[in-house]
Amino acid sequence: MTASASRARAARTGRISRAKEAKQAAYRELVLEAALRLFAEHGYDGTKMEEVAKQAGFAPATLYTVFRSKESVYEAILEQGVWGILDASAARARGAATAWDSVIESVRGSHGYLIDHPDFLRVQLWETGSWAFEESAKTSAWARAFEGMRSLYASCIERGSVIGDDPVLMAQLTLAMQQTQLARWLETGAKQSKEAQTEQMIAMLTRTFAVSHATK
Amino acid sequence: MTASASRARAARTGRISRAKEAKQAAYRELVLEAALRLFAEHGYDGTKMEEVAKQAGFAPATLYTVFRSKESVYEAILEQGVWGILDASAARARGAATAWDSVIESVRGSHGYLIDHPDFLRVQLWETGSWAFEESAKTSAWARAFEGMRSLYASCIERGSVIGDDPVLMAQLTLAMQQTQLARWLETGAKQSKEAQTEQMIAMLTRTFAVSHATK
Amino acid sequence: MTASASRARAARTGRISRAKEAKQAAYRELVLEAALRLFAEHGYDGTKMEEVAKQAGFAPATLYTVFRSKESVYEAILEQGVWGILDASAARARGAATAWDSVIESVRGSHGYLIDHPDFLRVQLWETGSWAFEESAKTSAWARAFEGMRSLYASCIERGSVIGDDPVLMAQLTLAMQQTQLARWLETGAKQSKEAQTEQMIAMLTRTFAVSHATK
Amino acid sequence: MTASASRARAARTGRISRAKEAKQAAYRELVLEAALRLFAEHGYDGTKMEEVAKQAGFAPATLYTVFRSKESVYEAILEQGVWGILDASAARARGAATAWDSVIESVRGSHGYLIDHPDFLRVQLWETGSWAFEESAKTSAWARAFEGMRSLYASCIERGSVIGDDPVLMAQLTLAMQQTQLARWLETGAKQSKEAQTEQMIAMLTRTFAVSHATK
DNA sequence: GATGAATGAGCCTTCATTCAT
DNA sequence: GATGAATGAAGGCTCATTCAT
Numbered sequence: 001m002t003a004s005a006s007r008a009r010a011a012r013t014g015r016i017s018r019a020k021e022a023k024q025a026a027y028r029e030l031v032l033e034a035a036l037r038l039f040a041e042h043g044y045d046g047t048k049m050e051e052v053a054k055q056a057g058f059a060p061a062t063l064y065t066v067f068r069s070k071e072s073v074y075e076a077i078l079e080q081g082v083w084g085i086l087d088a089s090a091a092r093a094r095g096a097a098t099a100w101d102s103v104i105e106s107v108r109g110s111h112g113y114l115i116d117h118p119d120f121l122r123v124q125l126w127e128t129g130s131w132a133f134e135e136s137a138k139t140s141a142w143a144r145a146f147e148g149m150r151s152l153y154a155s156c157i158e159r160g161s162v163i164g165d166d167p168v169l170m171a172q173l174t175l176a177m178q179q180t181q182l183a184r185w186l187e188t189g190a191k192q193s194k195e196a197q198t199e200q201m202i203a204m205l206t207r208t209f210a211v212s213h214a215t216k
Numbered sequence: 217m218t219a220s221a222s223r224a225r226a227a228r229t230g231r232i233s234r235a236k237e238a239k240q241a242a243y244r245e246l247v248l249e250a251a252l253r254l255f256a257e258h259g260y261d262g263t264k265m266e267e268v269a270k271q272a273g274f275a276p277a278t279l280y281t282v283f284r285s286k287e288s289v290y291e292a293i294l295e296q297g298v299w300g301i302l303d304a305s306a307a308r309a310r311g312a313a314t315a316w317d318s319v320i321e322s323v324r325g326s327h328g329y330l331i332d333h334p335d336f337l338r339v340q341l342w343e344t345g346s347w348a349f350e351e352s353a354k355t356s357a358w359a360r361a362f363e364g365m366r367s368l369y370a371s372c373i374e375r376g377s378v379i380g381d382d383p384v385l386m387a388q389l390t391l392a393m394q395q396t397q398l399a400r401w402l403e404t405g406a407k408q409s410k411e412a413q414t415e416q417m418i419a420m421l422t423r424t425f426a427v428s429h430a431t432k
Numbered sequence: 433m434t435a436s437a438s439r440a441r442a443a444r445t446g447r448i449s450r451a452k453e454a455k456q457a458a459y460r461e462l463v464l465e466a467a468l469r470l471f472a473e474h475g476y477d478g479t480k481m482e483e484v485a486k487q488a489g490f491a492p493a494t495l496y497t498v499f500r501s502k503e504s505v506y507e508a509i510l511e512q513g514v515w516g517i518l519d520a521s522a523a524r525a526r527g528a529a530t531a532w533d534s535v536i537e538s539v540r541g542s543h544g545y546l547i548d549h550p551d552f553l554r555v556q557l558w559e560t561g562s563w564a565f566e567e568s569a570k571t572s573a574w575a576r577a578f579e580g581m582r583s584l585y586a587s588c589i590e591r592g593s594v595i596g597d598d599p600v601l602m603a604q605l606t607l608a609m610q611q612t613q614l615a616r617w618l619e620t621g622a623k624q625s626k627e628a629q630t631e632q633m634i635a636m637l638t639r640t641f642a643v644s645h646a647t648k
Numbered sequence: 649m650t651a652s653a654s655r656a657r658a659a660r661t662g663r664i665s666r667a668k669e670a671k672q673a674a675y676r677e678l679v680l681e682a683a684l685r686l687f688a689e690h691g692y693d694g695t696k697m698e699e700v701a702k703q704a705g706f707a708p709a710t711l712y713t714v715f716r717s718k719e720s721v722y723e724a725i726l727e728q729g730v731w732g733i734l735d736a737s738a739a740r741a742r743g744a745a746t747a748w749d750s751v752i753e754s755v756r757g758s759h760g761y762l763i764d765h766p767d768f769l770r771v772q773l774w775e776t777g778s779w780a781f782e783e784s785a786k787t788s789a790w791a792r793a794f795e796g797m798r799s800l801y802a803s804c805i806e807r808g809s810v811i812g813d814d815p816v817l818m819a820q821l822t823l824a825m826q827q828t829q830l831a832r833w834l835e836t837g838a839k840q841s842k843e844a845q846t847e848q849m850i851a852m853l854t855r856t857f858a859v860s861h862a863t864k
Numbered sequence: 865g866a867t868g869a870a871t872g873a874g875c876c877t878t879c880a881t882t883c884a885t
Numbered sequence: 886g887a888t889g890a891a892t893g894a895a896g897g898c899t900c901a902t903t904c905a906t
Contacts, residue, residue: 636856
């Protein structure tokens with residue numbers, strides 16, 4: 001085989017491979033969309049793979065060419081949501097002056113994300129129990145979300161701007177409070193405005209954790 | 217048959233009946249114990265009746281002589297825990313001077329109960345998702361627990377002693393914060409003392425909801 | 433051991449044994465009564481041994497001291513009914529002048545028995561299917577009932593007083609027609625008198641099988 | 649997409665759909681065949697779905713892709729047989745001059761069908777008991793078969809061409825006599841010819857019910 | 865001897881997952 | 886590569902039958 005032929009084939013393979021990956025990604029997206037909706041509505045055990053496939057527009061077997069298992073679909077959904085939250089948080093927190101401001105802005109970001117993605121919120125609500133105990137694949141995605149919040153709170157603790165000394169707990173509480181408030185928001189028909197929701201959350205969080213409400 | 221013989225038999229029957237009931241109760245207890253452990257560890261769908269039976273020391277069929285179905289076992293566990301919480305809360309809240317004090321004391325009570333029954337806490341953690349959406353039989357037992365908290369908060373709102381205007385949300389948030397803090401407590405090895413745990417919770421709750429921390 | 437002691441013991445044993453047998457018989461009777469009612473109402477598979485025991489006034493285990501199995505209870509019921517029919521038939525047929533008259537009188541007898549024992553009739557109705565094929569214990573009792581009828585019809589055939597040449601079939605048809613007519617009788621509220629019922633049956637049977645209706 | 653492509657796809661889809669339906673129908677057929685055999689031999693309760701699946705050449709789950717439940721398989725069998733009988737009866741009865749002739753021809757038709765489908769006959773024999781009492785789903789298919797016979801006999805009664813006044817009873821008797829005769833026919837090895845069988849049945853029926861055997 | 869509590873074997877049905885096409 | 890038909894492995898629950906009392 002000549003070098004040029006080899007190169008050509010590599011390119012072709014590369015192209016094919018890239019096309020393939022693009023398709024796979026598109027498929028994954030369709031599956032995740034359907035699965036998010038269904039997991040939100042019926043929970044993990046209440047969701048059937050056949051239904052996921054159908055709603056995604058595939059045959060079950062096709063679904064299994066892009067996802068290894070039911071759990072891996074679920075994991076991917078968690079992953080996706082977590083990244084969404086992290087991105088939204090990071091975007092807002094970028095210009096924050098203090099550590100506490102970073103927390104506030106992060107929560108603003110994540111709150112906004114969850115309001116915009118109520119199905120993901122609902123999936124989270126089914127999941128709450130797994131937070132602390134289960135080491136299953138289902139929950140591994142959460143580690144990263146916590147880590148961001150945790151390190152932010154750790155800074156706050158260092159600077160003495162918050163009450164409390166366990167950054168992990170504070171991060172978990174923050175998420176729990178967010179989820180609860182948003183769950184209630186859904187429950188009451190999602191009528192309150194996104195901004196009002198968010199500011200109410202921030203106010204509560206400030207009362208709960210910030211050292212002084214008057215001064216930063 | 218003489219009167220005395222009749223009386224003797226009645227007494228015997230009474231004793232037998234009481235003995236039978238006692239045994240049934242003991243069996244229920246054994247089943248609930250095993251089921252609580254397993255539901256705590258694996259959740260509702262992840263728990264197998266055969267395993268519950270085995271861990272309770274029975275054959276599957278025996279279990280079905282004291283419980284009608286898997287769901288009824290689960291309901292009984294929820295019921296038991298809810299009553300435990302309500303009792304503990306009521307006991308502490310009895311002498312409370314103000315509505316807000318009642319909230320505080322109720323939380324002291326329920327916090328204590330959950331610390332003493334970590335498996336029930338874990339069951340609750342699996343269940344969280346159902347709060348907002350499902351009105352299934354599984355969660356019906358929760359209605360009572362919420363109602364107590366809710367009406368307490370409603371009183372607080374009337375009296376202007378708390379920030380916020382949705383007693384349902386406040387009750388939910390209180391539960392969520394409790395569960396989260398206790399989950400973290402379990403996660404870190406349950407080392408902190410019961411009292412320290414509880415007072416930390418109370419302090420946080422006060423910051424989050426009470427109108428003024430200096431004055432009542 | 434002396435001869436007299438031996439004799440005494442034998443007598444005692446005999447007495448005990450007879451008493452025991454009497455009790456056993458009484459127990460059997462109670463069980464059969466309950467079982468007949470239940471088998472009549474729910475059929476074989478739909479009847480639960482626990483229910484039979486309860487309605488008989490025993491514990492399940494006691495029932496199993498007088499009957500080996502569910503099937504043996506069922507068999508006994510069939511046996512009992514079959515003997516009842518045979519006795520009633522034989523009593524009537526005793527003075528019959530001709531073979532055909534014997535048939536008629538037999539049917540009069542069995543018809544009367546079935547009318548007087550509608551539960552046994554209903555058990556038979558559940559059973560019809562087993563007539564021809566199953567060699568299970570459940571059906572063995574029927575052999576005798578058929579045999580009586582069969583031999584009667586065989587005589588009729590010999591004497592040329594009936595149409596047809598298969599005495600077994602004629603016996604089976606006779607039973608089937610009886611059961612059907614009586615089932616309808618039950619279905620319509622058992623209002624028609626026993627005599628009218630019986631005579632209607634006899635008339636039909638005569639039309640169906642007898643060579644000449646005018647002469648014997 | 650061009651019009652021709654669209655058309656082509658529609659055609660293909662149509663073909664595929666038809667192929668799928670054909671396969672489903674074929675599967676149903678295989679299941680019914682196996683189930684008929686097993687129900688005939690062991691009755692409803694004595695037949696295991698796993699065995700039905702195995703004898704049909706499927707895994708249990710496959711069977712449940714074509715039938716909803718055990719009962720629905722049974723119902724389908726009854727339905728199938730009842731329709732077979734009705735068709736066969738109707739085909740023969742079409743040109744009948746009188747009501748009684750219609751009865752005769754109907755019986756000729758159903759007799760022929762049952763002779764050709766002895767397993768269905770045996771299923772019927774298990775079912776007999778349900779005639780009189782149960783209005784369960786299992787027996788609902790029978791209503792149609794009875795109704796045909798009943799209305800035929802009602803006409804005969806109106807016209808005074810039969811002895812008796814209860815068309816329901818007459819229909820039931822007719823079925824019982826048919827089943828009995830055919831059961832005997834099976835019992836004796838199914839040796840007699842179909843025609844002889846049928847004519848013997850007709851002759852008997854005529855003797856049993858027709859007003860005058862000489863004149864119509 | 866009578867009991868009734870206890871059981872194990874089994875049945876119907878479901879669903880995540882995988883070949884044959 | 887996509888399919889969807891096919892499946893095996895469970896899982897909840899029942900009931901005829903039997904020991905321990």
